[in-house]
Amino acid sequence: xxxxxxxxxxxxxxxxxxxxxxxxxALTYGTLVTELVRDYxxxxxxxxxxxxxxxxxxxxxxxxxxxxxxxxxxxxxxxxAFAETAEVMAKTGFRMFLGVSAEVQMISDSSFSLLIYxxxxxxxxxxxxxxxxxxxxxxxxxxxxxxxxxxxxxxxxECTFVKDVLQGDDVNEIRxxxxxxxxxxxxxEYQEE
Amino acid sequence: RPPLSIFLLLPxxxxxxxxxxxxxxxxxxxxxxxxxxxxxxxxxxxxxPQIGTNEWLTIGSTFHSLHAIAxxxxxxxxxxxxxxxxxxxxxxxxxxxxxxxxxxQTRTGVKFVVTAEPGTPDMEYVxxxxxxxxxxxxLKDPFYELEMPIRCELFTQAVDNLIERVExxxxxxx
Numbered sequence: 001x002x003x004x005x006x007x008x009x010x011x012x013x014x015x016x017x018x019x020x021x022x023x024x025x026a027l028t029y030g031t032l033v034t035e036l037v038r039d040y041x042x043x044x045x046x047x048x049x050x051x052x053x054x055x056x057x058x059x060x061x062x063x064x065x066x067x068x069x070x071x072x073x074x075x076x077x078x079x080x081a082f083a084e085t086a087e088v089m090a091k092t093g094f095r096m097f098l099g100v101s102a103e104v105q106m107i108s109d110s111s112f113s114l115l116i117y118x119x120x121x122x123x124x125x126x127x128x129x130x131x132x133x134x135x136x137x138x139x140x141x142x143x144x145x146x147x148x149x150x151x152x153x154x155x156x157x158e159c160t161f162v163k164d165v166l167q168g169d170d171v172n173e174i175r176x177x178x179x180x181x182x183x184x185x186x187x188x189e190y191q192e193e
Numbered sequence: 194r195p196p197l198s199i200f201l202l203l204p205x206x207x208x209x210x211x212x213x214x215x216x217x218x219x220x221x222x223x224x225x226x227x228x229x230x231x232x233x234x235x236x237x238x239x240x241x242p243q244i245g246t247n248e249w250l251t252i253g254s255t256f257h258s259l260h261a262i263a264x265x266x267x268x269x270x271x272x273x274x275x276x277x278x279x280x281x282x283x284x285x286x287x288x289x290x291x292x293x294x295x296x297x298q299t300r301t302g303v304k305f306v307v308t309a310e311p312g313t314p315d316m317e318y319v320x321x322x323x324x325x326x327x328x329x330x331x332l333k334d335p336f337y338e339l340e341m342p343i344r345c346e347l348f349t350q351a352v353d354n355l356i357e358r359v360e361x362x363x364x365x366x367x
Contacts, residue, residue: 059339063301064328071325078279078300152301 006087009074010095013065016072017096026123033138043135050137054144062149065093082178085155086112089146110178113162114146115171127166137161142174154182218310219356220292222323223249226340227302229257233343237356240310256306260284260296295320303327318364319355326351 036046069076069092076092079085083106090102094116103115121139137143143159150157156179163173219237221244226232231253234244244252260283264274267282276282280298287294293313297305297320305320305327330348331337337345 060328060332063299063303063324063332066300067321067324067328070321078275078277 003087003091006091007095007101009069009076010092010101012074013068013072013092013096014099016068022120022123026121026125029121029141030125043132043137047135047137047140050140051144051147054141054146055148056144057141058145058148058150059152060148061093061097061145062152065096065149068096082110082155083112085150086114086176089149090114093149107175112176114174114176116142116174117171119165119172122166125166134167137164138166139164139172146174146176151182156180156182218313219316219319219360220308220310222308222352223253223256223306224327224343225253225257225304225306228340229254230340232341233348235349235352237307237309237352238360256284256296257304260298260304297321297324299324315359315364319359322355323352326355 033046033050036049040046040049066076076088079088083104086104086106090104095101098120100116100118100120103117105113105115107113119139121141125138127133127136127138140161143161146159147157158177158179160175161172162175163169163171165172218240220241222233222235222237223231224233231250234249234253261281263284264270264282271277271282274282276298279300281302283298284296286296288311291310292308293311293316294306294308295316297317299305305323307316307320307323309316326348327343330351331343331345332339334345334347337343
């Protein structure tokens with residue numbers, strides 16, 4: 001699927017989605033993170049919890065993406081390479097759910113970086129300059145979402161935040177590594193020996 | 194490649210309802226999860242047969258296995274047993290004397306299966322719409338666990354409304 005088709009699809013799907021107030025969304029997320037900060041001691045644990053929450057969101061998002069794209073008459077062909085998966089996620093998926101697209105930078109055949117310039121989750125957010133917050137991955141939810149959604153289509157990946165605007169970098173960068181292509185169970189039992 | 198269809202000879206059932214000159218007759222819906230377990234079943238019309246819960250569970254898992262076996266037994270094997278859409282290859286339609294069964298396999302492994310009286314139009318449209326309803330009503334329900342039986346009032350209500358709407362008006366013309 002070409003980059004421009006992916007982007008056009010993303011934009012079109014975004015138009016059809018019901019919208020929520022961006023500020024409400026950002027503030028709600030902020031409250032969520034604040035609660036986690038109160039509940040957990042280490043930033044490791046907070047990051048892990050955010051990732052887990054993202055995972056449960058991700059497993060549900062992908063069906064919505066596929067169903068609505070189908071309903072809109074768009075053809076999202078099966079990806080022939082991981083690079084295509086990356087493009088579809090960045091241009092169509094992100095755009096559909098968040099209204100912002102991301103850029104893809106392929107690192108190898110089985111890993112890429114997703115660059116997010118505008119992050120709707122971190123609107124109004126500033127992290128305190130205390131060194132203990134250096135390792136907090138505020139938007140770690142995204143990593144979970146990516147992992148969850150790809151798992152539903154049989155790709156096991158690991159996602160980590162490598163650059164964060166809230167920590168002083170100029171862009172948010174998520175590194176996605178493909179670990180394994182999972183094989184569905186059903187057919188195996190019936191295969192000829 | 195033509196859809197993987199199976200033609201069976203079964204005794205025809207009596208009469209088709211007609212409504213606004215359209216031959217009606219959705220019978221049942223059932224949904225099977227990735228592992229073959231039945232997660233939902235619902236009668237869609239007055240002619241739907243009365244099937245007990247245990248029987249439904251058997252139907253669900255049997256269909257799941259047959260779907261997979263069909264891909265293995267097919268004379269035309271696709272690479273990885275995946276169809277061009279990207280989902281697992283398998284039974285798409287079954288035409289019998291008094292019944293048409295159509296299955297929509299999603300790329301995430303969920304099967305939506307609808308049965309109807311022969312001649313019922315718009316089955317494919319209904320299947321795709323039910324998938325959207327599944328994503329909007331069941332998946333977004335925070336209490337719904339993936340792969341578990343769907344017990345969402347919103348979902349069942351929406352399915353009923355969909356069938357009612359399609360039977361009255363047909364799918365929206367694009």
